[in-house]
Amino acid sequence: MTQITVRVDGQSYSDDVEPRTLLVHYLREQLGKVGTVVGCDTSNCGACTVHLDGEAVKSCTVLAVQADGGTVTTIEGIADGGTLHPMQKAFHDMHGLQCGFCTPGMIMASIDLVGDNPDPSEDEVREGIEGNLCRCTGYQNIVRAVQQAAAEMRGASTGAPSTTEAVAQS
């Protein structure tokens, strides 16, 4: 066992883990953060995407010991109290989910994408979330959701009114 200290969704944890424990299993089974799901277990589908030190990673392909001293944000840590993150809200508004299994990873990957590219074109969204698979094939509304959230997040960062812009974008 190896002791790790990691900050997850704003709270610090110190735990003993086996070196072979994957980050996703640590999050789900030791911390109870079951919002992050295991989809494919082969590093393809992106359902387990979380942010490690500010970057989107597939948490099934990172060892928990590698997060030692780091900061993890999961889907459970992005809402502001009762207020959804703009990306969560947009997925809700635009029906960016069908069965919902890919949604946590889609949202975390999309927030990462918009962080790098605040105004992605449709093609850029599709390229940007290529590491996330929606087995329902509901991509059309996922792309719309990401673009709406990007508009909202741009508005929030400039202080400009965002609602009209979001509607115009959609």
Add this chain to the structure above:
Amino acid sequence: MIPAAFDYARPSTVEEALQVIAEGGDDVKVLAGGQSLIPVMRLRLAAPELVVDLTRIPELRGVREDGDALVVGAMTTHSDVLTDPLLARYGQLLVQATETVADRQVRHRGTFGGALAHADPAGDLPAVALALDAEFVLAGPSGRRTVPATEFFVDYLTTALEEGELLVEIRLPKLGEDWGVRYEKFNRVAQAWSIVAVAAAVRREGGRIAEARIGLTNMGSTPLRATATEQALLGADVSLEAVTAAAALAADGTSPSSDLNAQADYRQHLARVLTRRALAAATGL
């Protein structure tokens, strides 16, 4: 699945890493970005007794200039490559190929050195390193040695790295403004491996081609140079006719494998087509 149990070491210097590896016995695996190793361990295709994690060795990460060369630390991530100002200026071929590697999550973790040391023939970066005549700096218990790209890639998933050695940095030539480059990749779906890909760099002098370097991805058990095409281009006019004629030789001497994605003859066809496209783009045709 969950990997088999292993011991874990996280050295903070190259020296310490070499020592841990030397003392680790016969069954040691070096963990770079982990984006190939961890999946392989999850499938229990690898079950090392000791994993040596290089992610906390700062001296292995980053890009610097050294005269006419760029020196890329082995633990420089694909994301680092995509945002590095020196590579943006002198290393566009590597940047273009890196953009096509997997997806952004994988690019955040995966490393240039890890991809080269893994030496998967379908991986995108070995062909770039070969086309650019990169030099591989390997550190071992008895010091450092430099291996040219032509000698680094030995066979399928096999490199010139000896037991106890680490790839620490990769030296690439700076390509100036007289060079045009293009990485042309063919695959079926997003984030898939290359079925075939072509890395081309062409230097023009006046209206003629003064130098051409072409690396082929997944046309054999190691990356290959399209030597016949390179030679045909020397002194050739920059014209679609010349490029097309030279590209027709791109598969000469190759014996690619057949698999679920492509038969060998189709791979050879792809190599010719993609070489033509890559050369046309690299020469601005």
